[in-house]
Amino acid sequence: MAGGGAWLGNVVAQPAAAPAAEGAIGGLSTPPPYAPSGRRPKNRRATWSQQFQASHGWSAGGAGTQSAEVNDKAQFVRGTQAVRVTTNGSGKQSYVRRSGMDAMDLSGKMIRLVFRVDDVTDLAKMVFYLGSGGLKNYFSWTFHSHSKTAANYVQSGEWVTVHLQWADVKSAAGTYTVSADGKPSTTTDFTDMSFAVYDNAAGPVTYRLQAVELIPDTSEAFPKGVVSITFDDSHKSIHDLARPIMDSFGFPGTSYNIADAIGTGNFMTVDQMRSMQNFSGWEMGGHAYANATHTASYPKLTAEQADEDFRKLREWLVSNGFTSEHFAYPHGAFQKTSDGVPVDLIASRHFTTARSIISETIESFAPANPYRLKSLTGITDGTGIGGAPLARLTGEGGQLDRCRESGDWLILCLHKIVEGAPKTSTEIGTAGLTTLMQELADRDIPVVTVEEAMAYYQ
Missing domain, CATH: 2.60.120.260 (Galactose-binding domain-like)
Known part of the structure; x- marks a missing residue:
């Protein structure tokens, strides 16, 4: 391979994601019952x-x-x-x-x-x-x-x-x-x-x-960019407050769910999840099986424990009629397990993508690494509570303008929706969420689920 200048012949490109190792991964040799379908993003050929x-x-x-x-x-x-x-x-x-x-x-x-x-x-x-x-x-x-x-x-x-x-x-x-x-x-x-x-x-x-x-770049598929609105943790407010607002704009969302929490306390029920999927076009992805796993995060577990939680999560999703193969790391943590196995490598045994909360750069098509999808989290219309101020997205030259002008894939990560003023950086008010949806509509930026976005480059 000649190294000087442009080289356009038979480019052997780095895979979009680290491939699963042959044989066992940290001793995890038994194939999971619901392995990813293999719909990985196509590699972009270099010009x-x-x-x-x-x-x-x-x-x-x-x-x-x-x-x-x-x-x-x-x-x-x-x-x-x-x-x-x-x-x-x-x-x-x-x-x-x-x-x-x-x-x-x-x-x-x-x-x-x-x-x-x-x-x-x-x-x-x-x-x-x-x-x-x-x-x-x-x-x-x-x-x-x-x-x-x-x-x-x-x-x-x-x-x-x-x-x-x-x-x-x-x-x-x-x-x-x-x-x-x-x-x-x-x-x-x-x-x-x-x-x-x-x-x-x-x-x-x-x-x-x-x-x-x-x-x-992404602009050939989405000239005005594209946004995926994702929600973590299965809060009931996603169904009760976020869904009606997004329905009014015709926007779907992706919910990353904690199976163990569904149907308890202030969390969504299976019927609510099915309704959002079947009648509003939402995607129901995975966030953890056990609530305790979500609280601790996967790097605190052994590789075998993490793999078991991933397995049970996929089984729960499939058995309840949710076909998404997409996942979000609790607390954005994908470092190595307590016995030294990369969590994102284990995730690749069970899911097609895994979303982080890294936002150094905006995500792209095809993703450079679909098991470390980048997203902007902590979006809030509250004041004095930290997080990412809503104006960072909606203001002149903010993330929405940059997405629209450059045709990028902007993944947003939200958590709980409240009717009054947000009190923590993981909350956004209904007024702020409505403003965000209106700003997207005004810019004519398409809103798609993570599953739909990935389908463009599979």
């Missing part, structure tokens, strides 16, 4: 691809770089090599870049990155720069900021695929600008690219870059 094979022409550098090998044959997932760089623990920028390439048009395109961080312990953030004039003019995407506590899209020792879309551009320099409503001043004539990594100044980080590619 331009740099795979970092021989004579690729990119260089490593920056004040934060300790050492580099631009033709490293120790770790790779394509061809016979990748680029390896180690930062110096200073917190300064380390990069792999190239300038002066043939001018590129990124209209209707998104950028696909394939990379690996050997150990994320001292990782701070990752940024991609696209520009011209030796990067005197550039747009930048901060596509990963590492958390010491929450689940991270980038984890140690994994080859990771990330999509960068125009909706996620927040910063510009030189002659480039981003308008108040989120539009970049240009999407053409780019000659420079830079993949940058910053450590946390506590120690070095070794990273490897395998591919930088251009692929068609």
Whole structure:
């Protein structure tokens, strides 16, 4: 595979999601009775691809770089090599870049990155720069900021695929600008690219870059973008308050349900779930089987315990007439189980997608990793209670404007609906939910369930 310039022949692309390992996963060798149907998203073929094979022409550098090998044959997932760089623990920028390439048009395109961080312990953030004039003019995407506590899209020792879309551009320099409503001043004539990594100044980080590619973005299917409105935890208010509001706009939702809670206390009943599915077009997905599992989250369990909860959840959904193969992690947690097995790998035995609450970038078609779907959570019209203010979506240049202008898939995560003023960041008032629906309608952004969205690229 020649590494210099555009390469359009037989692109062997990174799979959209990590495939299930052959044989046992952490000792889980018995196939589940309701395995995913295999309707995984199709891979988007690259229109331009740099795979970092021989004579690729990119260089490593920056004040934060300790050492580099631009033709490293120790770790790779394509061809016979990748680029390896180690930062110096200073917190300064380390990069792999190239300038002066043939001018590129990124209209209707998104950028696909394939990379690996050997150990994320001292990782701070990752940024991609696209520009011209030796990067005197550039747009930048901060596509990963590492958390010491929450689940991270980038984890140690994994080859990771990330999509960068125009909706996620927040910063510009030189002659480039981003308008108040989120539009970049240009999407053409780019000659420079830079993949940058910053450590946390506590120690070095070794990273490897395998591919930088251009692929068609979501706008070919949804020119005005598309939104999925999801609800976690099976609260009764989803049926009583959210459904009537959304019915009035003709919008369906996706409810991620805790099987053990259904029919108890302030949670929905099976009949209410069936009514929403059968008469309002809602999707009934999974969130956990046991309420105790939801409270603890899957990383607190062993792999066998997590797998058993997933199995019982799928059996419960199917036996009650709910055909969704889509799941949301309780608390967004998909880290490794207590005995060291990745929760998202276990989820892949039972479901076709699994949604997180990571919102560093907006989700795309096809998802870079359907077992770590990105979503914006904590949306509220309350004040002084944290979360994501509703205005962050509905204001000029907010997430809805960016979704509409760039044709992205914006997944929203809501929880409880209240009639008065919200008191916590997991609540949104009926007035706020109505405003959100009206803003979607005014922008003519389609609203689809997660299942419907995934069907476009299967």
